[in-house]
Structures are given as C-alpha cells and as structure tokens.
Amino acid sequence: MTQSLSIKHASYNLMLYPLCHKRDELLMHIDCSFLVRSAPHDAPILCIMKRVVRWGFGSYAETLFKTGKESVMSHRAEILQRAHDRAVESGLSYSGAVTPEDAWELLQTLPGARLLDVRSSAELQLVGAVPNALCIEWKTWPGMLPNPHFLAQAEHQLDKEDAVLILCRTGVRSDEAARMLAAHGFSSVYNVLEGFEGERDSLGHRGQLTGWKARDLPWQQG
Structure with a gap:
C-alpha cells in the first residue's frame, strides 16, 4: 500500500x-x-x-x-513568518504582506481574521467582490476622492486586535489603508499583494495573470 x-x-x-x-x-x-x-x-x-x-x-x-x-497551525505560522519577512524587507510600518492564496488560508484558519476590501462601491458592483468581506471605501467614485470617514468606519466595524487582511485592486490603496490602521493602533494588519485584479496582461486586461480573481479564489459578481 x-x-x-x-x-x-x-x-x-x-x-x-x-x-x-x-x-x-x-x-x-x-x-x-x-x-x-x-x-x-x-x-x-x-x-x-x-x-x-x-x-x-x-x-x-x-x-x-x-x-x-x-x-x-504549522503552515499558518509559516505564512505569518513570510508576511513578517516581507514587512522587514520592504520597511513596512504594518505587520506584513500576504499573497492572495495565503490570505484566503488565513481567513479559514486564523481566529478573528477579517478581510477588509477598500475598493470603491463601483468596483465592487462592476468588477466583483469577495463573499463576506467587510467593505469600506478608501477612495470614493467618481473622482476617486479620499473617504474622510474611513478610519472612523474601520474602528467602528473592526476590533483593533483582529487580524485585518486588506484588499484593493492591485495592492496600492490597501497598502495606504494598512499604514493608516497600523498608525492608529491596529495591531495585526496585512496587505494582500496583487489585489483583486492584479497586473494587466498583454492586452491591457486585469484579472487574468495575477490577483484574487486570477488565483481562482472565491468571488462573486456584484
């Protein structure tokens, strides 16, 4: 056998x-x-x-x-260590950065882990969303203007001891949001690398090469 x-x-x-x-x-x-x-x-x-x-x-x-x-538990510890190593290498002011696959695994296995999607409501409706994610806009559409209530909304809906995994389109806005949350006392903040759509392919399309959608992780049309 x-x-x-x-x-x-x-x-x-x-x-x-x-x-x-x-x-x-x-x-x-x-x-x-x-x-x-x-x-x-x-x-x-x-x-x-x-x-x-x-x-x-x-x-x-x-x-x-x-x-x-x-x-x-062993694999989860490896994921968190890799995330921490990325933070050290890149000089991040928050806990670390994780791949979409690692983020999904942490959501399944890490008690208290929350996925925070900071894309605009228009993106959620037109591009797609992750089921059960907490959605708070970092920038609003149209105009992509900063959401002045972001921090207050996050503090109201999240515990500062939660492991917060932040997702945006490509990982840029989520990095900015992670820096703000960490600066205001959130102790376990992670940026989800590649974001929901990832980089453009040779035809200029997102969602095909990298990112949450391309990695075949759970999502639904808005």
Whole structure:
C-alpha cells in the first residue's frame, strides 16, 4: 500500500471500498496535511470523517483531526513568518504582506481574521467582490476622492486586535489603508499583494495573470 494518500485519493478509495477489511490500514495512511484548511471546499473530506465515525473508528477520526490541526497551525505560522519577512524587507510600518492564496488560508484558519476590501462601491458592483468581506471605501467614485470617514468606519466595524487582511485592486490603496490602521493602533494588519485584479496582461486586461480573481479564489459578481 502507498505510504501516504492524499485526502482526495483517500476519500475516493474509502467510497469505493466501504466494506474493505483493510479500511483501518487505509485510514492510518491518510496524509492529513490539508485536512482542516481544505475542509470548507472539499466535501469528500467530510465524507471520510462521517464514514470513519460510522464504522466505529472514533479514535482514528480524533487522530486525523488532531494531525490535520497541527499541520494547519504549522503552515499558518509559516505564512505569518513570510508576511513578517516581507514587512522587514520592504520597511513596512504594518505587520506584513500576504499573497492572495495565503490570505484566503488565513481567513479559514486564523481566529478573528477579517478581510477588509477598500475598493470603491463601483468596483465592487462592476468588477466583483469577495463573499463576506467587510467593505469600506478608501477612495470614493467618481473622482476617486479620499473617504474622510474611513478610519472612523474601520474602528467602528473592526476590533483593533483582529487580524485585518486588506484588499484593493492591485495592492496600492490597501497598502495606504494598512499604514493608516497600523498608525492608529491596529495591531495585526496585512496587505494582500496583487489585489483583486492584479497586473494587466498583454492586452491591457486585469484579472487574468495575477490577483484574487486570477488565483481562482472565491468571488462573486456584484
């Protein structure tokens, strides 16, 4: 038997062989590295756990979740360290900078993490938005004038101890917003690199090469 099975392959095999007399051996070889952090988007994982419990292997289920949780905590620490290293390298006045993928993972695994989208309401409606993100304009459209109430709105809707991940179109306005929040006592502020749309491609279009949309992360049309 393969020494380590991916979660998806494990779920496939568990569904194919629900009566296999070696299912306990199969379970003990599951690689749990993505167990917890991929659970919201990977229904087969839930199927694994239901079958594990149904078969009476409750202790295995506990071991799987414990191993998965430890892996998630370790990977989360790596993400935060990379973010801090970027802050040091770039002389940032806030906690750090994260890639869109790392931002999404922190939103799934870091207690209290919030995504703050600082794009204009027009961008949210016309380009797209991230589900459940807190939206406070840094600049308003038309004219892209600074929002004089940004700080007051952020202080009203966020806890200063929250991990705040800030998103804009390309990472510029979010950097400015991150600097302001950090300067006013927010202790854990991160800029989401590349932004929602990212850089332009050879045709001058955004959202194809880099950014939240191009990375195939959750978003919806406004």
